[in-house]
Amino acid sequence: MSINSPAGEELSALIAAAGVNMAASGSIPAIRRVAIFGGTHGNELSGVFLVKHWLKHGGEIARPGVEVRPFITNPKAVEKCVRYIDTDLNRVFDSQSLSSDDVGKLPYEIAQAQKINSLFGPKGSKDAYDVILDLHNTTAHMGATLILESSTDDFNIQMCKYIQKSMAPLPCAVLLIEQPGVKYETTRSIAKHPIGVEVGPQPQGVIRADILYIMKIVVQYALDFMQYFNEGIEFPPCSIEVYRVLEKIDYPRDDNGDLSAVIHPTLQDQDWKPLNPGDPMFIAMDGSITYYEGEETVYPTFVNEAAYYEKKQAFVKTEKVTLTAQSIHCNSV
Numbered sequence: 001m002s003i004n005s006p007a008g009e010e011l012s013a014l015i016a017a018a019g020v021n022m023a024a025s026g027s028i029p030a031i032r033r034v035a036i037f038g039g040t041h042g043n044e045l046s047g048v049f050l051v052k053h054w055l056k057h058g059g060e061i062a063r064p065g066v067e068v069r070p071f072i073t074n075p076k077a078v079e080k081c082v083r084y085i086d087t088d089l090n091r092v093f094d095s096q097s098l099s100s101d102d103v104g105k106l107p108y109e110i111a112q113a114q115k116i117n118s119l120f121g122p123k124g125s126k127d128a129y130d131v132i133l134d135l136h137n138t139t140a141h142m143g144a145t146l147i148l149e150s151s152t153d154d155f156n157i158q159m160c161k162y163i164q165k166s167m168a169p170l171p172c173a174v175l176l177i178e179q180p181g182v183k184y185e186t187t188r189s190i191a192k193h194p195i196g197v198e199v200g201p202q203p204q205g206v207i208r209a210d211i212l213y214i215m216k217i218v219v220q221y222a223l224d225f226m227q228y229f230n231e232g233i234e235f236p237p238c239s240i241e242v243y244r245v246l247e248k249i250d251y252p253r254d255d256n257g258d259l260s261a262v263i264h265p266t267l268q269d270q271d272w273k274p275l276n277p278g279d280p281m282f283i284a285m286d287g288s289i290t291y292y293e294g295e296e297t298v299y300p301t302f303v304n305e306a307a308y309y310e311k312k313q314a315f316v317k318t319e320k321v322t323l324t325a326q327s328i329h330c331n332s333v
């Protein structure tokens, strides 16, 4: 069938209606500005340590034709080794906080968010950085995890695929936090292609060499991917399995809001493993157990994350889904 035939025209119209642009398919500008954020939470020390290291030894993250800028995003929280001073920096990159002009009276992290947005954004604009890798640690047994905020960013899906292949046989999960109601306005969200790097388990205020090493190689593979992309390598269509966040689950609590049960031992450290209907979730001091009563198997993660007690979150339920990306290549080689 020729593309000029009436049937061909019909087909093109159908393809156009489906939102597929055949001519520009997968053609993306070169990556020119990349930021590596550490200390978004001041007590997650792998990212703080790596960013401080790279501020002195920039050669390790340098890539031809790319500005790679390491940056401590919450210096006061880093100094005090706390998650935040006034409010969680990784929740305040919404348009209202970013435009609030109560200068002088602003909570520290809101002022800091505005400063970061003017240096690396503005969020949603053409001047925003191309990629931001934001480095976090978790007290949960998640291993290496990449956090995606969009299921349709082909560049990021391809980058996740590349990092996963490079890490093997070490696992590298991908968590998709796109769900309305669960999604939050992250520091990295000001970039065109935001990626969270979450590695655990590591206690708050502690650095473990194994966790540090995993975080370091994830960043290096991400930079390698961007370099190959800029050099004109075409990445063929791919698919990745991701864990899509469904909902947060809180601990059982008493009338005062205090915990009345803790994570059950058979769920502790079992991030990414199936939780089936009837499986234990929590156990109280009298030995009574709260069971999972849903109908579907789910995959819990962020199980017993220390920072989430105040957020009323014992773990998040996820489901496994497949994301696909079309082939991508750089349009400015």
Ligand SMILES: CC(=O)N[C@@H](CC(=O)O)C(=O)O
Pocket (backbone or CB within 6 Å): 041, 090, 136, 137, 138, 139, 147, 186, 196, 198, 305, 307
């Ligand atoms: C433990 C931790 O801080 N996790 C991050 C996850 C993310 O960056 O999306 C957060 O809650 O902001």
Ligand SMILES: [Zn+2]
Pocket (backbone or CB within 6 Å): 040, 041, 044, 135, 136, 137
């Ligand atoms: Zn964090």
